[in-house]
Amino acid sequence: MDLTHKFLANVSVDCVIFGFDFEKLNVVxxxxxxxxxxxxxxxxxxxTLAGYHIFEDEDLDNAAYRILKDRTGLENIYLEQFATFGKTDRVAKEMDHLWLKVIDKGFADRVLTVGYFALIDSTxxxxxxxxxxxxWFPVDDALTMDLAFDHQEILQKALDTLRNKVRTEPIAFELLPECFTLTQLQNLYQAITGNIIDKRNFRKKKLQMPFIVPRTEKQDGVAHRPARLFHFDRNIFEQTRNERFGNLF
Amino acid sequence: MDLTHKFLANVSVDCVIFGFDFEKLNVVxxxxxxxxxxxxxxxxxxxTLAGYHIFEDEDLDNAAYRILKDRTGLENIYLEQFATFGKTDRVAKEMDHLWLKVIDKGFADRVLTVGYFALIDSTxxxxxxxxxxxxWFPVDDALTMDLAFDHQEILQKALDTLRNKVRTEPIAFELLPECFTLTQLQNLYQAITGNIIDKRNFRKKKLQMPFIVPRTEKQDGVAHRPARLFHFDRNIFEQTRNERFGNLF
DNA sequence: GCAAAAGTGTTACCGGTACACCCATGC
DNA sequence: GCATGGGTGTACCGGTAACACTTTTGC
Known part of the structure; x- marks a missing residue:
């Protein structure tokens, strides 16, 4: 972490970094x-979540990108601000006061933190x-782990936001590799929303979306019939966005 | 504005206060x-929008309530945080620097601001x-008015959030008096979304929502057939929320 | 040949949309 | 009596949901 910059003592950024292992949703x-x-x-x-204070001469969004790059090495990642947490008692636990004291970096006791969530292909x-x-920790576990500060509340809110957004925006693909099978996509939706989805209806719906395009390659190295691979074409998605106004994903 | 508290120099709150005059959406x-x-x-x-810095010993949400009460005298108002704005150049205009200098209240040049929007019955x-x-200004006008700081961006984002949220949550009623006619409700939805809605379909849909309950009174003092009045019953809404999962308003 | 996941069609129902005329009241 | 908004029903269409068996591959 770069310490040559001066940071704002009262403002931090916390990143909820989500990943998917083809079975369940995980968080860093x-x-x-x-x-x-x-x-x-x-x-x-x-x-704790991955966070740090924001530098004096740094855009808020850039602080989130910095933290993300610092922890994953990745750039050009899906990253979205979802809420800001500013209760006076968000650093109320005994452990939290002690921690701030022992690390002694000049962070204030009163800190507002801006929450961002990132979606990355964790493969x-x-x-x-x-x-x-x-x-990485399974999100379900992390939610019961008694995290530092108010990070459980932040994680819960990030998850709620993701659940909502995934219904109307094509962001699920950010959690998958470039090529994916329809079963993987279905498992991802199920992991995020917690619902189970009918396989035939799911495939029917996805196959008629023009921006989910089949590839010639097939899945490889699996002990069963290999599945067809697809990728998400953002250009086609943008071009056809207006016609599909109101449709969910 | 209470100046006996110490405020955080780098953090402010701005409130986008929306109202409805039965014709169009307005903002304070x-x-x-x-x-x-x-x-x-x-x-x-x-x-500018209605805003102020947050006090050292004040919850973030409370700062927004304080500003709202200070400007409208109202309490128990619908108020929702929607985004935080933290570009380094958000106080970049010449007028903005000059303003901060002449009011000389100890606000920093680098300020992050947390945006809230309020929905009030402006009658x-x-x-x-x-x-x-x-x-009050019509929102459409305000968006072309070259507001101070980045307040146009903030207003636009508040409006976007409201447009989205009104489709899935029963918040439109916050902008109406306790009793309202279906035509008023329809005009409100049209004012927020910009779409025109078919009258018969709109009424059919609303009348079958159990939480929109008719009253015995009728409209009064209008130069035409008086309309039936309705009110929104939050209890019924909450009780039937689960059955209606996924329905839009 | 068997285990494991891929892949595929039909039907029923419901909600959304399009559309035009008569009604009650104040002036 | 006329102007003004209030109030109502029907037919069609498309999307969603429910549901079970055959196919292909690796081992």
């Missing part, structure tokens, strides 16, 4: 650990630890 | 005027001027 969490310097006893050990991402451990 | 704007102290010549004269509201003039 960063371990927060503090051992008593005298006894060596672990006093704090829990998880080929390597996460960067820097000084703290970082890893 | 505050005049910003500065006359050259020597010549008396008017140097700045334009409009019986009296706006409070304090030291600057304040008034």
């Amino acid at each position: 969490l960063v371990e927060r650990e503090y051992d008593d310097p005298a006894t060596g006893e672990t006093i704090i050990r829990d998880y 080929k991402v390597k996460l960067f630890s820097h000084d703290s451990k970082i890893d | 704007l505050v005049e910003r005027e500065y006359d050259d102290p020597a010549t008396g010549e008017t140097i700045i004269r334009d409009y 019986k509201v009296k706006l409070f001027s304090h030291d600057s003039k304040i008034d």
